[in-house]
Amino acid sequence: MKALRAYAALYLAFLYLPVLLLPLFSFNASHFIAFPLSGFTLQWYRELFADVAMLHAFGNSLEVGAVTALLSTVLGLMAARAVTRYRLKGAGAVLGFISLPLFIPDIVLGLSLLLLLGAVDFPLSLAAVVLGHVSLCLPFALTVLIARMQGFDRNLEEASADLGEGPWMTFWRLTFPLMLPGIAAALLLTFITSFDEFLLAYFLSGTEATLPVYIWGQLRFPERLPMVLALGALILLASVVVVILAEWTRNLGVSKKSVGA
């Protein structure tokens, strides 16, 4: 019991100590990332917000993340509907294929996408990054959405049709509100995944950098390191908020009995 607790403490320390160093050094008044700390400063944050290239990369990441989240959630919603509503032949195989990017190393995925885009003359761009990210994020969206959709009775949609509503209004008045927590969770999850992603973005972004790619580029300049730490600290904070939000929305309504009972 004691050993277990010590193990847990060690594990958490290993997991979070390096992460906590990030914000710590981002307030340290020295270019050198080393103890002892030399004093408190907001200089790195000031530099950060003055860095136009960084802000541009940040904007790119938001854009890619938002489009990716939207696309993978919409595609995921349609796939989840197809899988749960109709007895499709080969649905299992299709699902397996959709989930494949989860198991392929990112570097392989990146290389193959690079080759593919080259072959069809698709320019390396943020659009290319979105394509890569959607293939990466779709399985996540699908998993969350299928779980949510399996919980609800298909008689509900028939009841809506019976009460005079066509497919679109049924979706709008019934399916969408019932799926809303799942949709929100899928949006957040895929956004975060895309926002964090480095390898595919590095391969596919061409001249436009996303934030992780930009950070990678800055690591060559030691004097920029504290600013990167400040950026890292901010991203960390935002990620924690988003993950908590995602968990919260995913469980919304689920605790109140299963959907459609």
Add this chain to the structure above:
Amino acid sequence: MAFLSVQKVSKRFATLAAADAVDLEVPQGAFFALLGPSGCGKTTLLRMIAGFAEPDEGIITIDGAVMNGVPANKRPTNMVFQNYAIFPHLNVFDNVAYGLRKEGLGRQALRARVEAMLGTVRLEGLDGRRSDELSGGQRQRVALARALVRRPKLLLLDEPLGALDKRLREAMQVELRGLQKSLGITFLLVTHDQEEALSMADQVAVMSGGRILQIASPRALYERPNCREVADFIGEINFFHATVKSVEGETVTANAGVLGLLSIPKPNFGFGFALGDHILLALRPERITLEGGTVAGEITAASFLGERSHYQVRIAGRGEPVFVAASGPAPPGAVMLGWNPADMIALPFGA
């Protein structure tokens, strides 16, 4: 033409015929029941009428209009689902108001219409509740109100009382029946409970294996079933093998083996027959007396059911017992089974 007309409708799932050339005519304002054992295709037929499934063959018309190819949301029907399918994200009021969007009612008119409906099904004051805050009986009423508030021409009910306990079910049977009479809407009710069908409906169609066996009033079904399956499904009954001996005027004489020669009125034969034909004679338990008859027997089992008792009587030369329902205590010792031959229902053998 009847209000709802189902003509030669078939529906197959792989090799299984869930509906097999079904013909059905439901007059306007009727309370019509579709009765049959589990899996016989009742829900399948109802779903084709509601528009959730299309027949492979045949035509369905409602009020003279062909329904084939018309989507569910454009049909003049509403359905009460077996599991009620109450929308879980809406409260009682919004559930009932759901189907009124297209009517474009103002706030006041909408509220009045919904409240009136909630009053009709005795759900006043529960407007704000969600489905998981309602009892089974209340949910059933919400499902009913949600369908009825649209003033459908035809209300389809798929085993609406199946999930309720016996007391509530019986109370709801009376209520549903009263509601149907006062609203004048045509009801098509699906059930596997023969008592429910007989007590509520004007007309009952008995279904088995995707086919309609007989359509008749409850009394006629009970007294004049047209085949062994219907007779067996509607209440307890005894079958005796017999052969046709002779026909004189309106009387048919049949040789019923252990029961001896029986003179049966010709109208009791609902089918064509010839001398020497093997037939079945069916007799309800309550049409048999334990005393004063001609066939000696011995009571092997008895169960007391209040106003009535059920007995199993063994008679010589017959493997299975004869079922008798009688009021009052059984006479001690051996019994002499008796009946009126006019109560014998003649059925074709092997049909």
